[in-house]
Amino acid sequence: xxQVTQNPRYLITVTGKxxxxxxxxxxxxxxMSWYRQDPGLxxxxxxxxxxxxxxxKGDVPEGYKVSRKEKRNFPLILESPSPNxxxxxxxxxxxxxxxxxxxxxxxxxxRLTVL
Amino acid sequence: QRVTQPEKLLSVFKGAPVxxxxxxxxxxxxxxFWYVQYSRQRLQLLLRHISxxxxxxxxxxxxxxxxxxxxxxxxxxxxxxxxxxxxxxxxYGQNFVFGPGTRxxxxx
Numbered sequence: 001x002x003q004v005t006q007n008p009r010y011l012i013t014v015t016g017k018x019x020x021x022x023x024x025x026x027x028x029x030x031x032m033s034w035y036r037q038d039p040g041l042x043x044x045x046x047x048x049x050x051x052x053x054x055x056x057k058g059d060v061p062e063g064y065k066v067s068r069k070e071k072r073n074f075p076l077i078l079e080s081p082s083p084n085x086x087x088x089x090x091x092x093x094x095x096x097x098x099x100x101x102x103x104x105x106x107x108x109x110x111r112l113t114v115l
Numbered sequence: 116q117r118v119t120q121p122e123k124l125l126s127v128f129k130g131a132p133v134x135x136x137x138x139x140x141x142x143x144x145x146x147x148f149w150y151v152q153y154s155r156q157r158l159q160l161l162l163r164h165i166s167x168x169x170x171x172x173x174x175x176x177x178x179x180x181x182x183x184x185x186x187x188x189x190x191x192x193x194x195x196x197x198x199x200x201x202x203x204x205x206x207y208g209q210n211f212v213f214g215p216g217t218r219x220x221x222x223x
Contacts, residue, residue: 033211040123042216043158043200056210090158094211102146102204104211106158 002027006091006107013081014115021076021110023091030096032074033058033104034066036087043090049074050096081114088112116141118203118214126220127191135186135217137175137201145203147177147184150213152198161186161199171195191221 004025013019023032033048035058045058049068063085065077074093078085091107117140127133139145149161162170164177164184175186184201201214 031211035213043213045210045213048210058210092158092211103148103160103163104150104158104202108157 002105004091004093004105004107006089006110008110009108010111012113012115015082016080019078019081019112021078021089021091021112023074023076023093023107024072025074025093025105026072027093027095027105028071029093029105030071031094031102032068033092034064034074034076035090035092036060036085037090037109038087046076046089078112081112083114086112086114116145116203116205116209116212118201118212120199120201120214120217122217123215124218124220126222128222129193130190133188133191133195133219133221135199135201135219137184137186137214139182139184139201139203141182141203141205143205145205147175148202148204149173149175149184149186150200150202152200154197158200191219193221193223195219196221 030051034046035043044060047066049055089110092104094104119138147164150158151161152158173188200216
């Protein structure tokens with residue numbers, strides 16, 4: 001089944017303890033992206049990647065890192081999490097064509113709580 | 116590239132028409148999408164302008180003159196209650212840009 005898989009789905013951690021949220025897609029998509037969703041603020045982009053080894057900042061990149069060493073994986077790294085990073089995180093992927101096939105497929109979401 | 120959705124919350128009664136507004140700023144030829152998130156579910160594509168189709172009774176027409184892509188349904192149903200995001204993608208190699216979202220509440 002074509003899908004975007006995120007892990008963990010739920011995580012409670014403490015301030016300063018490094019964590020990684022993994023994202024993997026099996027659709028050979030070039031484009032991948034991370035978002036956080038907060039009540040009243042909607043969906044905000046953290047980082048995105050147009051292809052392997054190509055990443056760029058979104059609207060709210062502070063406190064996050066990403067890497068794109070292989071096409072299928074796009075992990076989100078919180079080096080020193082803080083309580084304001086408590087949020088619901090979504091990973092998404094898409095083909096990167098001139099037109100017609102550029103539909104984002106989303107993962108199920110990862111709910112992160114930082115105490 | 117920018118997408119605006121002026122209403123954070125829209126409440127309508129069942130059977131009433133609904134219109135969720137979306138305006139964008141982009142100088143080229145964008146791709147426009149509507150994504151929907153039902154309670155406790157992941158975001159999913161509702162429709163995109165190039166398909167020119169009706170999904171779950173919803174339609175959206177791209178108006179390049181007004182730079183709008185409003186989502187419409189003639190008769191709202193309670194199961195339409197959800198969060199709706201308008202999104203834009205520019206030319207090849209461009210990022211996806213999302214609006215802030217509109218929460219639609221269909222009242223019985």
